[in-house]
Amino acid sequence: MKDVASRAGVSIMTVSRVLNNDKVSESTHDRVMEAVDALNYRLNVSARSLSGSQSYLLGFFYDNSLGSYISQYLIGVLQRCNELGYHLVLESCTYGADNVEETVSELTSRYMLDGVILPPPLCEFLPLLDALxxxxxxxxxxxxxxELDRSAFVSIDDYQATYEMTEHLIDAGHKNIGFIKGDCHQGVAATRYRGFCDALASHGLAINEALVTEGDFNFAGGMTACEEILDSGEPVSAIFASNDDMASAVIATVHRRGLRVPEDIAVAGFDDTAIARSIWPQLTTVKQPIDQMSTDSVDLLIEAIRADSLLGIKLNKRDILPHSIVVRSSTVGE
Structure with a gap:
């Protein structure tokens, strides 16, 4: 680092600030990075951890129940950690597990984690929050x-996003709309259902309880839920599943019944994961900016770590990112 500072004509502290992604002038940043490249300098994470209170290790707890969402989110987290010189420790944790205290204890005894990122559904697993x-x-x-005041978080406005997607279906002429909720233990599932109900009410449409069921945010649950709706005997022209895995299950189930999407039943999802563009017909869905959310979650965590270690304060920032409605052929046809 001393050699880099000498070549760039700056102090060692300035080099440290550039390498830790702190704010410096663009010209200073470019000068330091040119010296880094010329000298083939690489950060030594082990040495950095010995020189201060940080280990430069972040944890990522995940539950496999949200397969496609978690996979896409994890890629963004890994990329951002790599950019900032952090390493990521992955830990599988089942939502509702009764040994969560042991899991946290074992992990913290093996690693000196600076902090942990908690995606759904673990973000709402209160015993895990208590243990951490x-x-x-x-x-x-x-x-x-x-418990939104409990920690820093990154999110979209799930209520508004669901409201807007429901309006998209209503504007397309649908009045008999089925809805597949997520896991009833997750607050976000209730938030999305509330957005659906309020959108119907604002257009003078009643909720048909026979067309509302729960799918647990996974493919298998989505298939079962779709079967229940189709077997209800009630007329249904559209089904809105509150994530893409369940929506893809709806499309598969509708096709298996010999029906057409969207001519017989329109289908909408939520998240805009890779599966939304891989299935046929491609899925109309709410787009969460998953790549930006993964980047921002790492940045928020590092900011909270520094505020705690340097200033002794707890930052609980909220980062609400914009969403959009992506209209594809599962609701409008070719």
């Missing part, structure tokens, strides 16, 4: 719907 706080481990949540 008891172990004095900082955390940032992704898309929580419960």
């Amino acid at each position: 706080e008891d172990a004095n481990v900082r955390y940032v949540r992704v898309g929580p719907g419960l």
Whole structure:
């Protein structure tokens, strides 16, 4: 680092600020990075951890129940950690597990984690939050719907997004709309359902309870839920599933019944994961900016770590990112 500072004509502290992504002038940043490239300098994470209170290790707890969403989110987190010189420790944790305290204890005994990122559904697993706080481990949540004042988090406006997608279906002429809720234990599932109900009410449409069921945010649950709606005997012209995995299951189930999408039943989803563009017909869905959310969750966590270690304060910032409605052929046809 001393050699880099000498070549760039700056102080060692300035080099440190550039490498840690702190704010410096553009010209200074470029000068330092030119010296870094010329000298083939690489940060030594182990040495950095010995020189201060940080380990430069972040944890990522995940539950496999949200397969496509978690996979896409994890890629963004890994990329951002790599850009900022952090390493990521992955830990599988089942939502509702009764040994969560042991999991946290074992992990913290093996690693000196600076902080942890909690995507859905673990962002709302309150015993896990309690265990992390008891172990004095900082955390940032992704898309929580419960106890929003408890920690920093990144999210979209799930209520408004669901409201707008429901209006898209209504504007397309649908009045008998089925809705597949997510896991009833997750606050975000209730938030999305509320957006659906309020959109119907604002257009003078009643909720048909026979067309509303729960799918647990996974493919298998989506298939079962779709079967229940189709077997209800009630007329239905559109089904809005509150994530893409369940929506793709709806399309598969509708096709298996010999029906057409969207001519017989229109289908909408939520998230805009890779599966939305891979299935046929391609899925109309709410686009969460997953790449930006993954980047921002890392940035929020590092900001919280520095505020705690340097200033002794707890930052609980909220980062609400914009969403959009992506209209594809599952609701409008070719």
